[in-house]
Amino acid sequence: MSSSSLPPVRVSKALDLLPDVEAVAPLRALLVSLARPDERAMWSSSGPYLTLGKRGLQPEELARHLSQAFHQVTDHLQVLYRAYVQALEAQQRNDGGEVVAALLRAGRLEEGAGRLLQARAWYDVAWHASQALQDRRPEVEVLGALGRLSLALRDYADAARCFQRSLALAEAEFDQAGAVTACEGLGHAALWQGQWPGAQAWFARGLRLAEAAGDRRALGRLERQLAVLGGKQGDLAAATEHIRRAREWLEAAGAPDEMAQALITQGHLDAQLGRHVAALAAYREALAWAQRSPHDVGLELSIRLSLAELQLEAGRLLEAEEEMRRAEQVAIAGSLTARLVQVYTLMGILRGRQQDETGFVFFEQAIELCRMLEQAPGAEAQVYLDYGLFQQRLEHVEEARAYLERARELFATMGETVKRERA
């Protein structure tokens, strides 16, 4: 019997054989992206509970794709090392601005690959180098990058510090674009910490600066943020007006990815207003815009998750499940493990609505995936929170209490409260 006719190896078993070391992270990502569900299991009674761990993998197929992984790794390292050499050459020429720019490129490369801590290390070096310069614009840029990264790492206080300093420098240098970015970042940091008036003030200030600069993309983005804020504050009339303007600016600016983001917000607002059909239409149009931009898998996944949540809220469980399965496939094919955690959490919530005890398998899978991620206490806390609510729905009081307590502990380590996170 040739190896190809043997049954595939389960992903859970395959991952058990792979040590948790950084050197094999690309191999792990490749393995996940090649995982396929067993067609025969799709219609079995365990079919609805299929998760990544129960998918199959043919070692032969992994072997066939290894060269692709090697190329990706070497390409990544080549660009990274080249950026460093460029920084060195610039240093030799005493071109401090280019030193910072090269280091920033390296950081962005790491950030793009999802290696956030490595990215921070490059940005920190870049920041150090930028402080010695007379021209402060490189520092504005580095601080903007550091702020955005801190937002991604949910370190909101640090993000706010970076953007504050960046704003002060940008204003001193008359760097309007830098100032707009800083205001936007400060608004985000406030928004995520539940400080609505602060967020409102920063976004409004950013909007005025963007108007003065005639930056249509920034105007669109900031109007969208104000719409998000309006939605959170329950001021849906204002939010609707902001999102209308955001869509106008972004469509005129020809920014398909940001247009898709605006439509996601539009969909959320429509859902809040109970306009299910309109929300559905907004998400469908968002998908269409997302496909016009260079394919951003993360964006597509956000839209699909929004669609699934909408169907779930509307009690259309069959459609919700179908959409979740599409999202799962997108996340697996794109190796977006962090987003896969969201997909499985949502699947668990769906089973909870159906009073289906076996739905716990999705939360267990999500927790396991969180442990594969670098720096994911927020994601893990959210899973435990939803797991606790799932157990509560099934009237498993003790388990519910234990999981909610675990969520509280994890949120506390991040300096957040469960309440804030839910808001």
Add this chain to the structure above:
Amino acid sequence: MSVEPASSSPAPRKEGRPQVRVLVAGEDGGSLLQTLRQWADEAGCVMEAAPDLPHAVRSLAAERWDVVVAVLGERADEELTWWVDAMRGAAGGPRLIAATQNPSMGLVLRAESLGVLDLLALPLRKNDVLGALRRVRSAAVEVALPLPEVEHHTVGQYALVGQSPAMLEVYKLMARVGPSTATVLIQGESGTGKEVVARAVHLHGPKATGRFVAVNCAAIPENLLESELFGHEKGAFTGAVTRKIGRFEQAIGGTLFLDEVADMSLALQAKILRAVQEREIERVGGGEPIAVEVRLIAATNRDLREAIAQGRFREDLFYRLAVVTIRLPTLAERGEDLVLLTAFFVRQFAERYGKRIQGISDRALDLLGNHAWVGNVRELRNVIERAVIVASDNTLRVEHLPDEFRGEEATLADRPQGALLPLVELEARHIARVLAHTNGQIGAAAEILGIHRNTLTRKMKEYGL
């Protein structure tokens, strides 16, 4: 983009026909739009244009369309998926006609599986376009048939439906085994109704007043299954945050249903064997044996004797479980039960979703009858539930069926049954089918086809699969 000169094919007559609304979408406007507008007019269709996918999606949300003609770009395969995705849920269930510069057999098969009405080559030919539009019209003519009355036997929230000889044999065996407490093994392909039969056996047995506890052994990760079955004490392992009562204990005085029992590890099979023999269990991390008086029903879609031969299933456990074996027929073996099950599910879901569906169209019923039901009754139930959800009037029609059914219709519509296919098409279709069966595994597919993998790879490339 170009258009070939129109041929002399006669256009369908306009009189007495519903007007078909066509939305043409593509990056390129100009001459193609003009020509299409002329052809659409000749065919008695109303045509409008959208410059791109996002604008087409807006039009689909705002108005009802019967057909969307989409011009695909360089990434035709990917774009086809986008279009199908974009049209999902659009009012009126419009059909997609896709046009591409580079049609391949792979793309044609992909289009069929996605339910695309037709895939046309650019430059467009008048005959092809008018032919596709004619098919939209003919598909619109469906005759509603009343749903037959169905006798069924209620089993909790489920029901046993069917009068086929194969099912009558199952009913007889259930009647014989029900009154005893004998352990029962139910075998059958996925979706044949093993859990429903298990519930029915429980309800007709001496433990009917006790609980029916079902565990899906394949759904639960191996490392969690033991504690799920036997329970655990608090702190027995990382994650054991509270004491947990296992499914065996929950089922005391009732029935424990072990579904997909072949998926258990050998170590766990040994523990199950002990529980069955000794009638007692121990919680994980606990030292005290707990007596468990339960009726055990197991089910599997695998051949357990083969699993025993391969050393994947314990023979002693098999004989403990298979005191009585009930084999369930596939849907294909149940003949006219398909119609009864369809009618039953239509009524069930119509009531659940507040719909007033009284009939099903002849074409929809034909498609259901021709479908290869890999997932048996579960798949049928799923298809009908979905159809009932999207149906807006009192008849289930082809447009309410999933995309792949509409693709099957597209294949059959212009081709009489039994028509002879060119050898290359036959070969391409067969390769595609085998690849689907092997989940895309080239090595396994080559083995089934009896050809070298390099030959298969070459043919896949040739056919664009």
